[in-house]
Amino acid sequence: MNNQSIFEAYPRNDASLLIPLLxxxxxxxxxxPEDxxxxxxxxxxxxxxRVYGVATFYNQFRLKPLGxxxxxxxxxxxxHVKGxxxxxxxxxxxxxxxxxxxTKDLMFSIETVACIGACSIAPVIVINDEYFGGLTPKSIQKLIKKFKDKG
Incomplete structure (x- = not known):
């Protein structure tokens, strides 16, 4: 679906369509995007x-692109207990x-989450859909280098 067809799918002047349109x-x-x-x-x-109010109220919406x-x-x-x-x-x-x-180059975004559900391998992060557990300060630095090298 292109940008124009997004708007064509919604009738004009109907504020009840704000969230589905966003x-x-x-x-x-x-x-x-701002535009x-x-x-x-x-x-x-x-x-x-009002559009900004709704877009910033719900955490499902992002005003910046993800990496x-x-x-x-x-x-x-x-x-937390494991570091x-x-x-x-x-x-x-x-x-x-x-x-x-x-990051400015749009390579990385960092988010925190309440629980990933992989407590047995704590501390754990997910990069896109890949889980990494049992992390240490040294292993996290190596992991980030690996992803930087991938580009």
Whole structure:
């Protein structure tokens, strides 16, 4: 579906369509670009501030693109006890970003999650859909180097 057909699928001036329209745009682009939010406001006839209010209220929506490699750091109890905070800090240091951010080259994003459900291999991270457990400060540095080298 292209950008124009997204809007064609929704009647004009119907504010009740805000969330489904935002979901559709995010599916298409991977995030909600600013120019698309402006088009949404105009299309459904509401202020841009209301569009932003909804887009920032729900954590399903992203206003920035994700990196090629999305790193999800488990911060659940088992992972916390086994050192996930240290893993997170090393990731932030190695990549030069904080949790919730994406590197300028769009290679890496870091997110924290409450629980990944792999407590037996704590501390654990997921990079895209691949699990890495039993991490140490040294192993996380090697892992990040491996992904940087992959490009």
């Amino acid at each position: 979901q559709n745009i995010q599916t298409e682009f991977g995030y909600l 698309q939010l402006e088009k949404v406001a105009e299309h459904i006839g509401i202020p841009l501030s 090629k490699y999305v790193i999800r750091v488990c911060r659940g109890t088992a992972c 996930s905070l240290d893993i997170l800090r090393i990731l932030e240091s190695e990549l030069g970003i904080k949790a919730g951010d994406t």
